[in-house]
Amino acid sequence: MPSSAELHERRSAVVARGVSSMIPSYVSSASGGTMTDVDGREWVDFAAGIAVTNVGNAAPRVVEAVRAQVERFTHTCFMIAPYEQYVAVCEELAALTPGDFEKRSALFNSGAEAVENAVKIARHATGRPAIVVFDHAYHGRTNLTLALTAKVMPYKQGFGPFAGEIYRVSMSYPLRDGRSGPQAAAYAIGQIEKMVGGANVAAVLIEPVQGEGGFVVPAEGFLPAIAAWTKAAGAVFIADEIQTGFCRTGSWFASEHEGLEPDLITTAKGIAGGLPLAAVTGRAEIMDSVHPGGLGGTYGGNPIACAAALASIETMRELDLAAAARRIEAVARPRLEALAAKHPSIAEVRGRGAMLAVEVVIPGEDDAAGPVPDPVTTAAVAKTAHELGLLLLTCGTYGNVIRLLPPLIISDEELDRGLTLLEQAFSTTA
Numbered sequence: 287m288p289s290s291a292e293l294h295e296r297r298s299a300v301v302a303r304g305v306s307s308m309i310p311s312y313v314s315s316a317s318g319g320t321m322t323d324v325d326g327r328e329w330v331d332f333a334a335g336i337a338v339t340n341v342g343n344a345a346p347r348v349v350e351a352v353r354a355q356v357e358r359f360t361h362t363c364f365m366i367a368p369y370e371q372y373v374a375v376c377e378e379l380a381a382l383t384p385g386d387f388e389k390r391s392a393l394f395n396s397g398a399e400a401v402e403n404a405v406k407i408a409r410h411a412t413g414r415p416a417i418v419v420f421d422h423a424y425h426g427r428t429n430l431t432l433a434l435t436a437k438v439m440p441y442k443q444g445f446g447p448f449a450g451e452i453y454r455v456s457m458s459y460p461l462r463d464g465r466s467g468p469q470a471a472a473y474a475i476g477q478i479e480k481m482v483g484g485a486n487v488a489a490v491l492i493e494p495v496q497g498e499g500g501f502v503v504p505a506e507g508f509l510p511a512i513a514a515w516t517k518a519a520g521a522v523f524i525a526d527e528i529q530t531g532f533c534r535t536g537s538w539f540a541s542e543h544e545g546l547e548p549d550l551i552t553t554a555k556g557i558a559g560g561l562p563l564a565a566v567t568g569r570a571e572i573m574d575s576v577h578p579g580g581l582g583g584t585y586g587g588n589p590i591a592c593a594a595a596l597a598s599i600e601t602m603r604e605l606d607l608a609a610a611a612r613r614i615e616a617v618a619r620p621r622l623e624a625l626a627a628k629h630p631s632i633a634e635v636r637g638r639g640a641m642l643a644v645e646v647v648i649p650g651e652d653d654a655a656g657p658v659p660d661p662v663t664t665a666a667v668a669k670t671a672h673e674l675g676l677l678l679l680t681c682g683t684y685g686n687v688i689r690l691l692p693p694l695i696i697s698d699e700e701l702d703r704g705l706t707l708l709e710q711a712f713s714t715t716a
């Protein structure tokens with residue numbers, strides 16, 4: 287097997303520079319909470335491929351289902367010749383997503399594609415143009431979803447002009463806005479009413495816990511107030527659960543924590559144990575406002591990806607991975623709180639379930655937006671962690687958040703080892 291150094295050299299000659307990698311090591315295998323590189327090094331996995339391998343890498347049931355499906359047929363295109371696996375995934379989505387009403391789903395390949403289609407559907411159903419999004423939001427990297435995404439570097443820089451009729455309002459960010467949930471919602475709603483106009487709004491699109499934007503958990507009451515306003519305005523409330531979905535936050539969907547029943551939900555990442563699949567699921571009358579042929583794509587709901595999704599969902603149900611996420615929080619949160627008590631550079635520990643983060647700041651310094659972010663220390667901690675053998679992601683508008691996204695099947699021993707490595711990385715860096 288070629289070494290990482292050799293592979294890096296080959297890569298430099300052929301892979302576009304715009305596609306970058308966090309670590310310089312090339313993977314040879316991964317399972318459970320551990321990844322092994324081609325040079326024989328091992329890593330504790332606190333990334334799960336960005337909240338994708340919730341059921342673990344190469345999860346046994348997923349492997350078996352994929353193998354069986356590959357041998358039967360690999361692709362027909364659901365728009366040409368349909369098959370049961372697609373229908374079965376939509377049945378699961380109807381049953382698992384919050385809301386006891388009739389639902390329909392459409393399947394796609396990536397999160398961005400699901401968000402694009404949710405926007406199409408909401409505009410079609412309402413006959414209105416405007417889409418409301420929030421500060422720090424991340425919804426993908428296609429042109430429309432870049433317009434919905436907040437952060438310029440690295441996502442948007444130089445890639446415009448972007449799609450129109452997108453309006454950004456203030457997010458509830460307890461560490462930085464000093465507002466209660468209802469206050470923050472009133473502020474955002476005021477912005478929408480004055481700058482967009484309720485009658486023009488097709489949809490309000492929000493991540494119930496923000497992902498790339500910094501694992502921001504809105505203050506309690508913010509999401510229900512925004513959802514209630516959206517309903518009263520006759521607009522579509524879309525929850526982007528692409529990162530939060532499929533047991534990540536300790537329930538099937540993060541919307542459940544405050545009893546939300548979104549009109550539409552976008553899912554991807556954790557749905558299929560690593561195979562590319564995404565969905566828009568929602569109220570039948572909204573979804574079915576679209577004429578036959580108005581939605582689709584060559585690969586959307588590919589049978590292998592659907593087989594993997596069904597096996598992943600079965601695994602989540604059987605192993606109760608929502609409970610596993612809560613258990614990960616019960617172990618990790620106290621360790622992170624202790625770390626914060628030791629390092630004044632940690633301004634806050636936050637998150638839900640197995641979606642946890644620490645926000646890193648310059649101790650004792652405040653500016654207009656609260657504690658001054660420290661992206662330099664954040665990057666240094668992550669780099670040290672990588673050198674020590676822990677795969678760790680950063681995030682946040684200010685690049686100053688360290689996030690934990692372990693696979694939900696991570697063993698107690700791996701979780702403990704990973705947290706110890708994180709503590710070491712902070713001790714030697716921050």
Ligand SMILES: *Cc1c(COP(=O)(O)O)cnc(C)c1O
Binds near residue numbers: 401
């Ligand atoms: C990752 C992500 C997306 C985009 O998904 P892709 O599969 O990368 O296109 C959209 N929304 C959220 C909340 C995400 O975390």
